[in-house]
Amino acid sequence: MTDTTVMKVSSGASPQGDMGQVYLASGKRVSMRMWRDEEPNADKTPTSRDYETVGYVISGRAILHLEGQTIRLEPGDSWLVPPGAEHAYEILESFTAVEATSPPAQVHGRDE
Secondary structure, X not given: OOOOOOOOOOHHHOOEOOOOOEEEEEOOOOEEXXXXXXXXXXXXXXXXOOOEEEEEEEEEEEEEEEOOEEEEEOOOOEEEEOOOOOEEEEEEEEXXXXXXXXXXXXXXXXXX
């Protein structure tokens, strides 16, 4: 039988991760998170994750350093980070973005 559970998640009441991410709706195969008002930085250490990430910029600007590429992110832009790709975000001005991850990032410690 198909799961027909409907769930609404309010960002104001959502749990927050150790890196500042706000966890939003999550299903079995995909989850959402929000980075809210991330402050400028230039010293993020590159990392790689075992999940795929797609994101959308709501406000602010950042540079995504992805496998030797430099991708400028501005309001209205979206992006993809493939699983296993080394990447880092350089926040240029207060940055708010929503990401979806598959499989869900916060499950089994994938996000830490």
